[in-house]
Amino acid sequence: MTQTAAARTKTRRTLRLTAVGLVVVTAAIIGTLVYQSAWSSAPSFSEVLRGDHGGTTTEADGALPDGVTVFDDQYPGVTNLDPDLLGALRDAATDAADDGIEFYVNSGWRSPEYEEQLRREAVAKYGSEKEAARWVATANTSPHVSGDAVDIGPSDATAWLSEHGAEYGLCQIYRNEPWHYELRPEASINGCPPMYADPTQDPRLQ
Numbered sequence: 470m471t472q473t474a475a476a477r478t479k480t481r482r483t484l485r486l487t488a489v490g491l492v493v494v495t496a497a498i499i500g501t502l503v504y505q506s507a508w509s510s511a512p513s514f515s516e517v518l519r520g521d522h523g524g525t526t527t528e529a530d531g532a533l534p535d536g537v538t539v540f541d542d543q544y545p546g547v548t549n550l551d552p553d554l555l556g557a558l559r560d561a562a563t564d565a566a567d568d569g570i571e572f573y574v575n576s577g578w579r580s581p582e583y584e585e586q587l588r589r590e591a592v593a594k595y596g597s598e599k600e601a602a603r604w605v606a607t608a609n610t611s612p613h614v615s616g617d618a619v620d621i622g623p624s625d626a627t628a629w630l631s632e633h634g635a636e637y638g639l640c641q642i643y644r645n646e647p648w649h650y651e652l653r654p655e656a657s658i659n660g661c662p663p664m665y666a667d668p669t670q671d672p673r674l675q
């Protein structure tokens with residue numbers, strides 16, 4: 470290799486390394502942007518539920534460990550649900566099991582103290598009372614505190630409910646919460662009522 474050829478090779482190698490470096494940096498920037506936008510556009514309330522509650526609330530307040538089903542008879546979060554709601558959930562879950570789908574209860578009945586704690590954590594997570602109100606009601610108004618609402622998972626269970634839930638009177642209430650179900654007995658005849666965009670649109674929570 471002549472000296473000129475060696476210099477050309479070196480230049481090419483430098484250029485290639487620079488190009489690789491640019492690709493890596495660009496990918497990192499895009500990755501960060503995608504991550505940030507995913508984070509801000511789809512904040513997960515389940516992270517609030519699954520968060521560390523500082524040991525102040527217990528299962529007696531309705532907190533539930535992972536993997537609790539609608540058939541559980543051990544946890545107040547399930548057993549304190551309205552009996553008609555729980556009955557409808559168990560009927561639906563029995564039929565869904567034929568399709569290989571299991572309903573887990575991420576949250577059901579909550580004590581007023583637990584609801585208020587979740588609200589405070591949501592305010593911390595979402596940055597304002599206004600934004601938190603799109604996800605958590607107050608202890609005075611929450612249908613979870615009265616035992617009339619349940620948060621179901623995983624997504625194949627909520628997909629099953631969104632297709633078949635009305636037959637059991639089980640309706641999604643808020644468009645932004647595909648996991649939140651309440652009993653609307655008339656839904657088996659008339660279908661579910663139109664959804665509210667989010668809890669701030671719900672007159673019960675005003």
Ligand SMILES: [Zn+2]
Nearest residue numbers: 618619620649
């Ligand atoms: Zn809910």
